[in-house]
Amino acid sequence: MIDLTFKLNQRMETINIDPDTPLLWVLRDHFGLTGTKYSCGMGICGSCTVHIDGKPEQSCRIPISQISGKHVLTIEGLGADGLHPVQEAWVDEEVSQCGYCQPGQIMTAVGLLNKKPHPSDEDIDVAMNGNLCRCGTYQRIRKAIHKAAEEV
Amino acid sequence: MTSTTHNLDRREFLKLSSGSTIALVLGFNWSLLSGEQREGTSSAFAPNAYLSIGEDDTVTVVMPRSEMGQKIYTTLPMILAEELEADWSKIKVVQGDLNEIFGSQTTGGSASVRTQYDRLRKAGATAKIMLIQAAANQWKVNESECYAEEGFVYHVQSKQKLNYGALVANARTLPIPEKVKLKDPKNFRIIGQAYKSLDGLSKVDGSLKFGYDFNLQGMLTAVVARIPRYGSTLKDFDSSKSLKVPGVIKVVPISSGVAVIATNTSAALKGRKELNVNWNSSTFDKLDSEDISKQLREALTHKGTILRDDGNSDRAKEEAHRVIDLTFEVPYLDHAPQEPNNCTAHIHDGICEVWVPTQNPGNAFRGAKQVTGFKDKRIKIHTLRSGGGFGRRLQQDFVTDAVEVAQHTKVPVKVVRTRSEDIKNGFYRPATVHEVSAGLDASNQALFWNHKLSGPEDGWHGIFTGGADELAYSIQHQKVSYAMTKLPVPIGAWRSVAHTQNAFVNESMIDEMARLTKQDSLLFRRNLLQNKPRHLGVLNLAAKKAGWGKKLPKNRAMGIAVHYSFQSYVAMVAEISRDKVGKIKVEKITAAIDCGTVINPDGVRAQLEGGVVMGLTAALHGEITIRNGRVRQSNFHNYPLLTMSEMPEISTHIVKSTEAPTGAGEPPVPPTPPALMNAIAALTGKRITRLPLDNQI
Numbered sequence: 124m125i126d127l128t129f130k131l132n133q134r135m136e137t138i139n140i141d142p143d144t145p146l147l148w149v150l151r152d153h154f155g156l157t158g159t160k161y162s163c164g165m166g167i168c169g170s171c172t173v174h175i176d177g178k179p180e181q182s183c184r185i186p187i188s189q190i191s192g193k194h195v196l197t198i199e200g201l202g203a204d205g206l207h208p209v210q211e212a213w214v215d216e217e218v219s220q221c222g223y224c225q226p227g228q229i230m231t232a233v234g235l236l237n238k239k240p241h242p243s244d245e246d247i248d249v250a251m252n253g254n255l256c257r258c259g260t261y262q263r264i265r266k267a268i269h270k271a272a273e274e275v
Numbered sequence: 276m277t278s279t280t281h282n283l284d285r286r287e288f289l290k291l292s293s294g295s296t297i298a299l300v301l302g303f304n305w306s307l308l309s310g311e312q313r314e315g316t317s318s319a320f321a322p323n324a325y326l327s328i329g330e331d332d333t334v335t336v337v338m339p340r341s342e343m344g345q346k347i348y349t350t351l352p353m354i355l356a357e358e359l360e361a362d363w364s365k366i367k368v369v370q371g372d373l374n375e376i377f378g379s380q381t382t383g384g385s386a387s388v389r390t391q392y393d394r395l396r397k398a399g400a401t402a403k404i405m406l407i408q409a410a411a412n413q414w415k416v417n418e419s420e421c422y423a424e425e426g427f428v429y430h431v432q433s434k435q436k437l438n439y440g441a442l443v444a445n446a447r448t449l450p451i452p453e454k455v456k457l458k459d460p461k462n463f464r465i466i467g468q469a470y471k472s473l474d475g476l477s478k479v480d481g482s483l484k485f486g487y488d489f490n491l492q493g494m495l496t497a498v499v500a501r502i503p504r505y506g507s508t509l510k511d512f513d514s515s516k517s518l519k520v521p522g523v524i525k526v527v528p529i530s531s532g533v534a535v536i537a538t539n540t541s542a543a544l545k546g547r548k549e550l551n552v553n554w555n556s557s558t559f560d561k562l563d564s565e566d567i568s569k570q571l572r573e574a575l576t577h578k579g580t581i582l583r584d585d586g587n588s589d590r591a592k593e594e595a596h597r598v599i600d601l602t603f604e605v606p607y608l609d610h611a612p613q614e615p616n617n618c619t620a621h622i623h624d625g626i627c628e629v630w631v632p633t634q635n636p637g638n639a640f641r642g643a644k645q646v647t648g649f650k651d652k653r654i655k656i657h658t659l660r661s662g663g664g665f666g667r668r669l670q671q672d673f674v675t676d677a678v679e680v681a682q683h684t685k686v687p688v689k690v691v692r693t694r695s696e697d698i699k700n701g702f703y704r705p706a707t708v709h710e711v712s713a714g715l716d717a718s719n720q721a722l723f724w725n726h727k728l729s730g731p732e733d734g735w736h737g738i739f740t741g742g743a744d745e746l747a748y749s750i751q752h753q754k755v756s757y758a759m760t761k762l763p764v765p766i767g768a769w770r771s772v773a774h775t776q777n778a779f780v781n782e783s784m785i786d787e788m789a790r791l792t793k794q795d796s797l798l799f800r801r802n803l804l805q806n807k808p809r810h811l812g813v814l815n816l817a818a819k820k821a822g823w824g825k826k827l828p829k830n831r832a833m834g835i836a837v838h839y840s841f842q843s844y845v846a847m848v849a850e851i852s853r854d855k856v857g858k859i860k861v862e863k864i865t866a867a868i869d870c871g872t873v874i875n876p877d878g879v880r881a882q883l884e885g886g887v888v889m890g891l892t893a894a895l896h897g898e899i900t901i902r903n904g905r906v907r908q909s910n911f912h913n914y915p916l917l918t919m920s921e922m923p924e925i926s927t928h929i930v931k932s933t934e935a936p937t938g939a940g941e942p943p944v945p946p947t948p949p950a951l952m953n954a955i956a957a958l959t960g961k962r963i964t965r966l967p968l969d970n971q972i
Contacts, residue, residue, distance in 0.1 A: 222344070222479075
């Protein structure tokens with residue numbers, strides 16, 4: 124067990140924890156931030172995507188020991204000042220079906236738009252390919268990203 | 276929308292309806308409020324859902340069915356709000372727990388809209404009439420001078436108005452009308468319109484809680500090291516290393532394996548990794564998919580059971596000008612909902628309480644009862660939100676796990692599955708083999724059809740034969756029969772059930788009959804569907820929207836398919852391309868559906884899109900295989916889902932209809948694989964008879 128300090132959704136947090144604990148379970152079990160989802164546990168489906176120092180990362184594969192001193196942004200922190208334009212576009216386009224993968228999709232999409240404010244379809248293919256959706260909402264995700272790009 | 280779970284038991288219902296709460300509460304079976312029912316012993320008049328209107332104007336609809344992405348939490352309230360003339364912004368939906376007053380609470384068979392439509396309309400209309408009566412009484416006017424609109428009752432002459440909330444106290448005291456007049460559909464203002472999902476916001480801000488997210492004070496989390504092979508049992512285990520992991524509290528054997536119980540998920544997972552466990556050998560230790568395939572093929576040599584026998588297909592075969600014989604084979608498929616299965620249980624004060632994302636709270640109840648042996652009223656099932664279901668959550672294996680583990684803990688315990696466990700412990704879409712012989716006469720008209728299929732024996736043959744005996748095409752001589760064989764791999768209903776196999780077989784074979792006789796596959800189908808106007812409706816719509824028959828660039832082709840399932844009709848045109856190295860890409864899917872009266876058109880479109888993706892995933896990649904008595908696949912790297920970059924454009928079209936509404940969840944899946952394979956046959960000349968496509972082209 125170690126003491127570890129990092130920034131979580133703009134707030135400094137210090138916890139005493141097993142350093143091997145994946146960030147995903149720290150967020151969910153320790154902080155109750157369940158918007159970040161478990162789905163594959165191997166970093167291949169994207170449901171657990173958060174931003175670490177502004178970059179989308181899959182939190183299920185990152186031990187908390189690597190997070191010391193970093194800034195973690197989760198879906199709960201994304202809309203701190205009201206909905207992010209990407210979230211608004213998601214609602215407008217009725218993207219979600221079951222909704223389970225969507226926080227991860229949104230975090231990846233925000234990361235893409237931060238890097239490329241006007242992504243092409245190819246950019247979207249590359250950026251979003253690691254975010255799986257069993258309900259099959261990809262067409263609307265693509266549309267919502269383009270829509271958000273216009274708004275931002 | 277709230278995600279509160281509304282625990283609706285009979286006492287609470289009667290309390291609400293007998294006056295201690297000011298709200299107009301209406302069971303959908305109006306006789307519930309009769310004197311006899313207030314005494315309340317018989318369940319014969321029990322309603323299956325209810326609505327209440329509060330003094331604050333809130334219209335609360337308690338949903339007995341499960342929401343897992345099909346948008347019934349928006350679509351069903353739309354039906355009720357239409358007849359109630361409700362203010363849509365005042366609608367609130369709460370999940371109803373398992374309760375006999377609801378009747379069947381199984382969510383499946385694309386049945387929610389189909390079975391609830393009339394009931395919800397009557398419920399809304401009845402409440403509206405009572406509210407109008409209450410207002411008329413208050414104004415001392417005749418109710419015929421009043422009307423309801425958007426949550427208010429108006430008096431025509433005086434222009435007075437009262438909001439519903441102000442009327443509930445009086446409306447509650449009125450007798451419930453036995454007959455109500457429903458709206459003329461041409462006056463619908465909600466049904467058929469685009470309405471945003473009531474829970475849309477909660478799905479994008481991370482606030483919606485699914486089963487995996489469920490938490491109770493002091494709750495523990497457990498994972499199970501599962502018996503890996505079919506037919507095997509636990510031999511022994513050593514938990515000493517597991518118990519050294521900080522947070523691990525207990526390691527206990529249960530019927531499905533060994534459960535590691537911890538204060539948090541990460542500790543439970545780590546504890547399971549440290550577990551040393553041995554399993555007994557099993558008679559299935561050497562079972563491979565190849566053996567299963569052989570067994571299914573062998574079953575086809577036995578005398579089968581006839582499902583359909585029109586004319587004389589054997590004699591017609593001898594007389595046919597041209598005969599086509601093909602054998603089709605499809606693999607097991609896992610549902611792989613995005614949220615792996617999980618269940619929370621707590622045994623306390625002689626009560627077994629269960630919180631579970633399920634499509635079938637009745638089965639969850641039976642699972643809990645089987646483990647505990649408790650009396651019915653000592654088992655409480657709370658339905659939680661499902662992150663996808665597709666049929667997997669009709670089972671109760673995960674409930675059994677949780678209740679067994681809860682027998683070892685004093686506090687609530689959530690038993691979660693990893694992706695690997697979820698994939699390896701599925702109730703799969705059955706693997707099947709199909710021998711089809713079909714023929715044409717000298718003028719290239721379809722003459723006979725003989726389809727014999729084999730699948731796993733599991734009580735109900737319909738789980739793999741459904742749709743095989745309902746060939747829509749007018750072919751004079753038709754025979755369909757099946758054979759079964761015992762296999763240890765658990766099977767279950769997978770989105771659209773047997774229609775996934777049989778639409779693939781039927782639509783591939785029909786297409787082959789047209790292709791090999793150089794007939795246009797759309798015209799060939801049309802000719803055989805002359806007495807099937809709704810099949811023709813979707814077929815023609817899809818063909819028109821896709822531009823069927825237009826000249827395509829080199830290395831492009833289209834394929835078409837149509838299928839009826841769950842009382843809805845779907846046709847699809849797949850357009851594909853081939854690159855320089857021969858790789859096939861799905862460019863576009865044009866889909867048309869006829870599901871009768873459409874309540875929530877955007878919801879129907881979403882289901883078409885989702886069904887296409889699920890169908891393409893199955894056609895291109897989906898396969899569960901067995902090696903040495905265990906499932907080989909373990910995660911999305913070897914059980915891949917369709918990804919964004921593989922995604923075609925999907926164009927969706929809805930047939931305008933005033934027929935009774937039917938469902939949209941399952942019907943879009945079946946025609947997708949054959950539409951794609953028919954396009955491949957058109958482009959390459961190769962008929963794909965075995966799914967998935969991976970590595971065959």
